[in-house]
Amino acid sequence: MAARTKARAKRRLPKFLLILALLAVIAIVLIVILVITLLKPSAPRIPIPGGPSTSAPSGRPEAQPASCPDVLTLVIPGTWESSADDDPYNPTSNPRSLMLRVSSALQEEFPTSRTSVYTVPYIAQFRNPTNLNDRQADYNVSRTQGYKRAAGKIISTHERCPLTRYVILGFSQGAVIAGDLASNIGNGRGVLDESDQDLVLGVGLIADGRRQPGEQNDIGPSPDGVGAEIALSGIGKLVPGIAMTGSRNGGFGELQDRVQSICAPGDLICDSPTAANPLGAAAQLAGAINNPVHAMYATTRYWELDGSSATEWMYGWSSGVINDAPRPAHN
Numbered sequence: 001m002a003a004r005t006k007a008r009a010k011r012r013l014p015k016f017l018l019i020l021a022l023l024a025v026i027a028i029v030l031i032v033i034l035v036i037t038l039l040k041p042s043a044p045r046i047p048i049p050g051g052p053s054t055s056a057p058s059g060r061p062e063a064q065p066a067s068c069p070d071v072l073t074l075v076i077p078g079t080w081e082s083s084a085d086d087d088p089y090n091p092t093s094n095p096r097s098l099m100l101r102v103s104s105a106l107q108e109e110f111p112t113s114r115t116s117v118y119t120v121p122y123i124a125q126f127r128n129p130t131n132l133n134d135r136q137a138d139y140n141v142s143r144t145q146g147y148k149r150a151a152g153k154i155i156s157t158h159e160r161c162p163l164t165r166y167v168i169l170g171f172s173q174g175a176v177i178a179g180d181l182a183s184n185i186g187n188g189r190g191v192l193d194e195s196d197q198d199l200v201l202g203v204g205l206i207a208d209g210r211r212q213p214g215e216q217n218d219i220g221p222s223p224d225g226v227g228a229e230i231a232l233s234g235i236g237k238l239v240p241g242i243a244m245t246g247s248r249n250g251g252f253g254e255l256q257d258r259v260q261s262i263c264a265p266g267d268l269i270c271d272s273p274t275a276a277n278p279l280g281a282a283a284q285l286a287g288a289i290n291n292p293v294h295a296m297y298a299t300t301r302y303w304e305l306d307g308s309s310a311t312e313w314m315y316g317w318s319s320g321v322i323n324d325a326p327r328p329a330h331n
Helices: 002-039 100-109 139-160 173-186 194-199 253-258 278-288 310-324
Strands: 071-076 115-119 165-171 200-206 259-262
Touching: 071 100, 071 139, 071 173, 071 310, 100 115, 100 310, 139 173, 165 173, 165 310, 173 200, 173 253, 194 200, 194 253, 200 253, 200 310, 253 259, 259 310
Parallel strands: 071 115, 071 165, 165 200, 200 259
Antiparallel strands: none
C-alpha cells in the first residue's frame, strides 16, 4: 500500500513542477510587459479642434483677486464735463455731462463685481487763444493730463487684476483721449502689452477730434469730413497751447474692428474741412465745442439710428459688450 502511494506521488510531481514552471513564465512575461509600459514615453496630448480651453492664456493666472471686476469701463468726459479733482466713481463736477447718461445707466444695470465704471477726472478745458481774457488751461495741458490718468488707471488695474477686461468710452476731447489709448494699445505702443490686446473688448467714441472715416466701425449716418485735429494738422504748433496732432499713426491697429465711432454731420469737431488761417481755425475750433450739433448727441435732432440718440446707442452697445464679457475665476 505504501509503495503504491509513493509511486503515485512520483507520477504527480512532474505535473506539479510543469504547472509551477508555467506560472513562473507567465509571471515573468507580465512583469516584462508592465516594465515596458511604464518606461514607454507618453503620447503628446492633442487638443480637440474647437474645443474649449481649460487654462488661462500663456502668462496669465487661472484666477484673480475677488475685489477685481470682470470689466473696467473707463469713461472719459468731454471738454467742460470733468475736473481734475472729481470723484471717478460718482462724478459731480458737471451734472449735465453727456457721458453721465451712459455711465449712470451702466452703473444701474450691472453690479460693481461685473463692471467697475470709472470716469476719468481731468481738467477738461480748452483755452481760446484769440481771447486774452480766457483763463482756462491750454488744450495740450488738458489732453495730456486726461491721457496720463486714463492710461494710468488701465496700467494699475492690469497689474492687480490681470484677467479684467476693458471697455473704453469717450466724448469730444475725451474721445480723442480714448482713441489715442486704443491706437497705442492696438499698435503695441504701451499701456498694455501686445499679448494683452484681447483684454480690450470695445472702444466707443462720440465726436472724435481725430476721426478718419473708414478707420473704425462708423455707426449710423457718417459724414465724409475728418476730425478737426486732422483738418488743422497743418498749423502744427503755430498756435500756442494747441498742437493739432493729425491722424493716428497706424490707426487703431489690432483694435480696429472693436472701435465704434459716432459723428453727426456738421459737427466741426469730427466732421471738419481743412482751414488755411491757423489763428482763425483755432478760434473756430474753440467755438465748435459749444455749437448746437456738438452739444446735441443726447437727442435725435442731428444724429439718430433706428430712433436712438448717440448716447442711447452707445449705452446699448456697451451694455451688450459687458454682458457678453468672459467671467474670470476669483480667489
